[in-house]
Amino acid sequence: MAVSEEPTEISTKPGVSRRTVLGAAGVGIAAGIAGGAALGATVSGRGDGGASSDQIVGFRGDRQAGIVTEAQDRLHFAAFDVITDSREALVDMLKKWTVAAERFTRGEETEDGGALELGDYHPPTDTGEALGLKPAHLTLTIGFGPGLFGPSMVDPARKDRFGIANRKPAALADLPIFAKEKIEPGRSYGDICIQACADDPQVAVHAIRNLARIGVGVVSVRWSQLGFGRTSATTRGQDTPRNMFGFKDGTANIRAEDTDTLDKWVWVADSDNPPAAQWMTGGTYLVARRIRMDIEPWDRANLLEQENIVGRLKGSGAPLGKEGEFDDPDFQITSYGAPIIPATAHVRLAHPDANNGAQILRRGYNFTDGSDGFGHLDAGLFFIAFNRDTFKQFVPMQHQLSRKDAMTEYLIPNGSAVFAVPPGLKPGEYWGQHLFEG
Amino acid sequence: MAVSEEPTEISTKPGVSRRTVLGAAGVGIAAGIAGGAALGATVSGRGDGGASSDQIVGFRGDRQAGIVTEAQDRLHFAAFDVITDSREALVDMLKKWTVAAERFTRGEETEDGGALELGDYHPPTDTGEALGLKPAHLTLTIGFGPGLFGPSMVDPARKDRFGIANRKPAALADLPIFAKEKIEPGRSYGDICIQACADDPQVAVHAIRNLARIGVGVVSVRWSQLGFGRTSATTRGQDTPRNMFGFKDGTANIRAEDTDTLDKWVWVADSDNPPAAQWMTGGTYLVARRIRMDIEPWDRANLLEQENIVGRLKGSGAPLGKEGEFDDPDFQITSYGAPIIPATAHVRLAHPDANNGAQILRRGYNFTDGSDGFGHLDAGLFFIAFNRDTFKQFVPMQHQLSRKDAMTEYLIPNGSAVFAVPPGLKPGEYWGQHLFEG
Numbered sequence: 001m002a003v004s005e006e007p008t009e010i011s012t013k014p015g016v017s018r019r020t021v022l023g024a025a026g027v028g029i030a031a032g033i034a035g036g037a038a039l040g041a042t043v044s045g046r047g048d049g050g051a052s053s054d055q056i057v058g059f060r061g062d063r064q065a066g067i068v069t070e071a072q073d074r075l076h077f078a079a080f081d082v083i084t085d086s087r088e089a090l091v092d093m094l095k096k097w098t099v100a101a102e103r104f105t106r107g108e109e110t111e112d113g114g115a116l117e118l119g120d121y122h123p124p125t126d127t128g129e130a131l132g133l134k135p136a137h138l139t140l141t142i143g144f145g146p147g148l149f150g151p152s153m154v155d156p157a158r159k160d161r162f163g164i165a166n167r168k169p170a171a172l173a174d175l176p177i178f179a180k181e182k183i184e185p186g187r188s189y190g191d192i193c194i195q196a197c198a199d200d201p202q203v204a205v206h207a208i209r210n211l212a213r214i215g216v217g218v219v220s221v222r223w224s225q226l227g228f229g230r231t232s233a234t235t236r237g238q239d240t241p242r243n244m245f246g247f248k249d250g251t252a253n254i255r256a257e258d259t260d261t262l263d264k265w266v267w268v269a270d271s272d273n274p275p276a277a278q279w280m281t282g283g284t285y286l287v288a289r290r291i292r293m294d295i296e297p298w299d300r301a302n303l304l305e306q307e308n309i310v311g312r313l314k315g316s317g318a319p320l321g322k323e324g325e326f327d328d329p330d331f332q333i334t335s336y337g338a339p340i341i342p343a344t345a346h347v348r349l350a351h352p353d354a355n356n357g358a359q360i361l362r363r364g365y366n367f368t369d370g371s372d373g374f375g376h377l378d379a380g381l382f383f384i385a386f387n388r389d390t391f392k393q394f395v396p397m398q399h400q401l402s403r404k405d406a407m408t409e410y411l412i413p414n415g416s417a418v419f420a421v422p423p424g425l426k427p428g429e430y431w432g433q434h435l436f437e438g
Numbered sequence: 439m440a441v442s443e444e445p446t447e448i449s450t451k452p453g454v455s456r457r458t459v460l461g462a463a464g465v466g467i468a469a470g471i472a473g474g475a476a477l478g479a480t481v482s483g484r485g486d487g488g489a490s491s492d493q494i495v496g497f498r499g500d501r502q503a504g505i506v507t508e509a510q511d512r513l514h515f516a517a518f519d520v521i522t523d524s525r526e527a528l529v530d531m532l533k534k535w536t537v538a539a540e541r542f543t544r545g546e547e548t549e550d551g552g553a554l555e556l557g558d559y560h561p562p563t564d565t566g567e568a569l570g571l572k573p574a575h576l577t578l579t580i581g582f583g584p585g586l587f588g589p590s591m592v593d594p595a596r597k598d599r600f601g602i603a604n605r606k607p608a609a610l611a612d613l614p615i616f617a618k619e620k621i622e623p624g625r626s627y628g629d630i631c632i633q634a635c636a637d638d639p640q641v642a643v644h645a646i647r648n649l650a651r652i653g654v655g656v657v658s659v660r661w662s663q664l665g666f667g668r669t670s671a672t673t674r675g676q677d678t679p680r681n682m683f684g685f686k687d688g689t690a691n692i693r694a695e696d697t698d699t700l701d702k703w704v705w706v707a708d709s710d711n712p713p714a715a716q717w718m719t720g721g722t723y724l725v726a727r728r729i730r731m732d733i734e735p736w737d738r739a740n741l742l743e744q745e746n747i748v749g750r751l752k753g754s755g756a757p758l759g760k761e762g763e764f765d766d767p768d769f770q771i772t773s774y775g776a777p778i779i780p781a782t783a784h785v786r787l788a789h790p791d792a793n794n795g796a797q798i799l800r801r802g803y804n805f806t807d808g809s810d811g812f813g814h815l816d817a818g819l820f821f822i823a824f825n826r827d828t829f830k831q832f833v834p835m836q837h838q839l840s841r842k843d844a845m846t847e848y849l850i851p852n853g854s855a856v857f858a859v860p861p862g863l864k865p866g867e868y869w870g871q872h873l874f875e876g
């Protein structure tokens with residue numbers, strides 16, 4: 001896209017934000033575009049990746065976008081502390097967030113002309129760094145942490161500030177302590193999370209930043225994490241990406257097309273909660289784990305060790321003893337009397353066969369956050385997973401992995417959080433409506 | 439790209455790395471590709487953005503790539519400490535780095551089959567996370583810091599470990615302390631830098647990581663920085679991007695086409711150095727500054743204040759009082775007796791008119807590194823600039839800006855480094871050859 005020829009004066013009509021105009025019309029439009037017809041014509045004439053409308057993921061629906069949506073390449077994830085005790089202020093912010101979030105996913109500013117046209121003497125309502133950028137398949141997914149409902153790891157003495165303790169779903173609670181983890185509170189927990197996924201990181205960062213700005217006085221950024229490359233495929237059409245160990249990651253992930261599996265292992269059902277927590281029906285639970293990888297020692301491990309740890313070939317991603325990436329692993333095959341997929345291999349211990357059939361939907365991202373001060377890159381996997389009941393799926397799986405998985409020698413989980421992710425919004429609804437008005 | 443159907447066996451011929459095969463051939467190739475002809479045919483048949491060869495920036499030439507090369511969207515910049523006193527070990531590493539770096543820019547592994555084929559009992563020579571990815575216009579640019587030649591800010595008592603003190607160019611020295619900066623040693627300085635720019639961040643990260651791996655025992659990562667979005671245009675064909683203040687950045691940047699300006703202000707000439715430092719002729723000096731932006735207070739400043747600080751309109755980027763982004767600013771225009779571009783405006787103080795005509799070539803990137811623990815995003819500009827003599831160009835400019843620029847209220851420079859960037863390599867040459875063999 002090119003925004004260098006932005007006219008200094010645009011007649012802005014309701015519903016046509018400057019960002020839309022910029023994003024849709026591109027280079028060389030003359031000052032004074034007035035009508036929707038001219039704009040529409042220009043939209044279809046773009047040659048750099050298609051019309052903006054092609055890059056819009058619908059914000060409303062039965063489910064929130066950003067869960068089974070085809071995984072975008074970039075991530076900005078933010079966890080917020082709620083710093084007010086006022087239920088009214090919190091609900092008011094959630095309403096404003098919903099309006100803004102829906103606009104961001106359409107490639108629009110916080111308000112029409114928000115960055116530039118609210119009058120010289122007011123702070124802009126949009127920070128402007130996404131002016132001219134396309135929607136980039138932005139999805140914004142909200143979740144509510146245990147601390148929103150009362151006591152949690154962050155503050156075990158916290159009161160039920162918002163009168164919603166009785167609406168807390170049974171499956172929403174802080175994770176237990178797992179073996180060998182080194183959880184840092186400054187990278188963990190949170191009352192609300194926003195997961196922003198997009199093709200363009202500037203679009204994801206812009207969304208998080210503006211939600212933080214809108215929330216001033218109500219929420220405060222507790223931690224945030226950028227991910228530069230997806231490590232999951234979430235649809236059958238996507239290739240399997242590689243993680244920072246150099247291995248394909250997520251080969252056996254649940255995909256959007258696996259609706260029966262999603263119903264069984266991802267989406268919360270009516271029967272999962274008492275009436276007061278039915279607002280979660282159709283939602284899911286998000287587990288976020290910042291997993292630092294000890295990549296330098298890993299890079300000195302030989303290929304056989306690496307493949308035995310993972311239980312797959314590094315090249316093809318095939319399970320050891322098999323040929324194709326999507327072949328089912330066969331845990332019975334032996335070689336010289338020993339299982340060809342070792343007892344400590346990640347693929348064995350994470351497999352449904354070793355977890356009472358349990359599966360989770362993964363949506364992780366590679367990260368590199370500079371270096372650690374000791375000569376190493378601070379790199380790893382920002383693990384995100386969705387499941388129907390964290391304590392029946394992720395937690396037992398992780399207990400097993402943290403104790404037995406050979407890979408843990410190279411992993412330092414140092415961030416951890418869980419959030420209840422409500423279902424999608426119907427027209428006119430706001431984020432959290434069924435939690436606060438039920 | 440799709441790598442999911444990688445065959446488990448490939449007959450690897452010299453010069454055809456597995457990564458090339460993967461990257462070029464894509465989906466569904468059957469096991470047993472043997473000939474270059476088949477490979478070539480497949481290359482031209484790719485439909486997802488063009489053949490890999492379209493994405494290769496030449497590694498060798500009169501200048502290093504990554505300076506006036508059209509700015510790629512993503513950055514990974516790393517500064518290394520040299521941890522050996524052995525000149526031989528350092529030179530040997532630089533030779534290995536050169537071979538690997540050139541290969542990475544072609545979309546190849548460290549060695550043919552380096553990730554997968556060196557035998558099960560050896561550590562792979564490539565970490566593998568870029569298998570199947572395209573060259574992505576990767577450029578790798580090397581620079582040498584003051585500490586390589588002896589005493590520096592990092593170690594004022596350091597000896598001339600490599601016998602090159604007499605070859606230190608006059609213009610290579612640590613920056614002075616500027617007003618209002620808060621330089622953190624852990625984000626500053628370094629004996630060697632590598633700037634990796636690419637369309638795909640995973641390709642840039644892979645290159646830095648593998649150079650660090652190759653350099654084990656010789657160098658250690660001192661600091662590294664990812665940038666998610668360019669803030670510079672370096673060719674006339676590129677649009678001007680926006681920085682985290684929401685403003686267009688780099689409108690008045692030098693462009694690749696401005697060869698006279700580059701010769702005057704960027705490329706080092708014979709006459710700039712005594713004979714012992716002629717290895718720098720045709721090179722340039724890189725200044726790196728990590729500039730944290732106080733974005734939350736900025737976002738509460740009104741539009742008029744923001745535009746008066748920058749001296750340009752936020753929308754179009756036009757200088758105040760003008761209409762087009764590329765109009766020359768007129769510092770004489772007044773309104774009610776006051777200059778319409780304030781005396782403290784960034785555009786006025788950074789303009790050549792206020793700096794004895796001096797210009798610099800900028801190549802910066804937006805960053806967001808999580809949050810700061812106080813509820814704010816740790817976001818800003820990773821400023822990179824190239825100039826012919828840092829002490830005649832960047833330093834006086836920065837002294838002026840740090841004392842007078844109204845923008846400094848919102849800036850916290852906390853990382854700082856300078857490097858001598860030699861000219862490009864002729865065929866067969868290695869990085870640093872003319873420094874160490876002159």
